[in-house]
Amino acid sequence: MLPAQRQDRIVAEIERVGGARITQLAELLGVSEMTVRRDIDALARQSLIKKVYGGATAPTRSTSDEPGFxxxxxxxxxxxxxxxxxxxxxxxxxxxxxxxxxxxxxxxxxxxxxxxxxxxxxxxxxxxxxxxxxxxxxxxxxxxxxxxxxxxxxxxxxxxxxxxxxxxxxxxxxxxxxxxxxxxxxxxxxxxxxxxxxxxxxxxxxxxxxxxxxxxxxxxxxxxxxxxxxxxxxxxxxxxxxxxxxxxxxxxxxxxxxxxxx
Structure with missing residues (x-):
């Protein structure tokens, strides 16, 4: 699985359940926890998820939030x-x-x-x-x-x-x-x-x-x-x-x- 595909799965899972722990995501994707941490860091920089201790949650969005291209x-x-x-x-x-x-x-x-x-x-x-x-x-x-x-x-x-x-x-x-x-x-x-x-x-x-x-x-x-x-x-x-x-x-x-x- 390419990094972009893996990160896409992480965002989808977090949006589906509202949040996920690093250990859960590593098991879901079949990769190391270190790989998941790097993916979470990358996604958090894009404001696609919110990084929290031990995992990540879906960001709070308003009706005027507009992510860039x-x-x-x-x-x-x-x-x-x-x-x-x-x-x-x-x-x-x-x-x-x-x-x-x-x-x-x-x-x-x-x-x-x-x-x-x-x-x-x-x-x-x-x-x-x-x-x-x-x-x-x-x-x-x-x-x-x-x-x-x-x-x-x-x-x-x-x-x-x-x-x-x-x-x-x-x-x-x-x-x-x-x-x-x-x-x-x-x-x-x-x-x-x-x-x-x-x-x-x-x-x-x-x-x-x-x-x-x-x-x-x-x-x-x-x-x-x-x-x-x-x-x-x-x-x-x-x-x-x-x-x-x-x-x-x-x-x-x-x-x-x-x-x-x-």
């Missing part, structure tokens, strides 16, 4: 790739797609890069950079202007105006949280404005959200779950969440790890 990029790597592969399979060649900022949409860009004739409109510096470097030569990538957020999103009046003048076939939207009552949320006010504009620019909203986003509520609501055409998640999504989402969104798709690996 680098901190989020190490989490749920396999799930994000699986979600990205499935989401990209929903996009037809020679169409226009908007892509929001975030680590899951960045993982999706790897798969979008293979689709010919695609026009991509994005406010993500990372997504634009990747598609410019690796995308199909027939693709067109449009990057909005604006102010840069911790998640490397370009937001603000300039970015919103750019999107207001466009109509796209589909929107691939990453979210901070999804909740039956609160809907789709983000902790960033300006990013919420930008995402609302992107949602208004399409009739097909495709949301990309791994299982850790279920039940998370950020400061700002962007849309209700009933507005979602397709929601793509991963196999870690609980039965309870699947049942709720199936009744709320247009279509729920759970990515298959085997298909992403092909």
């Amino acid at each position: 680098e901190a989020k990029s190490h989490r749920e790597l396999a799930a994000k790739d699986q979600i990205g592969a499935m989401a990209a399979s929903l996009i037809e060649p020679s169409t226009t797609v908007a892509v929001s900022a975030g680590t899951t949409t960045y993982a999706t860009a790897v798969h979008l890069a293979k689709i010919p004739g695609l026009t991509v409109v994005t406010n993500s510096v990372r997504v634009a950079d990747y598609l410019h470097a690796h995308g199909d030569r027939t693709q067109t990538v449009l990057l909005t202007g604006g102010v840069r957020t911790p998640s490397d999103a370009l937001v603000g009046p300039v970015a919103v105006q750019t999107i207001n003048d466009l109509h796209v076939d589909a929107l691939l939207l990453g979210v901070h949280g999804m909740d039956p009552k609160a809907g789709l949320t983000t902790p960033n006010l300006m990013e919420a404005d930008m995402n609302r504009a992107m949602i208004a620019a399409t009739s097909r909203l495709i949301v990309l959200a791994d299982h850790t986003k279920w039940g998370v509520v950020g400061l700002c609501a962007m849309a209700q779950l009933a507005d979602v055409s397709v929601l793509v998640s991963d196999e870690g999504l609980s039965v309870e969440a699947r049942d709720a989402l199936s009744n709320l969104v247009g279509e729920l798709l759970v990515a298959d790890p085997k298909e992403a690996a092909v």
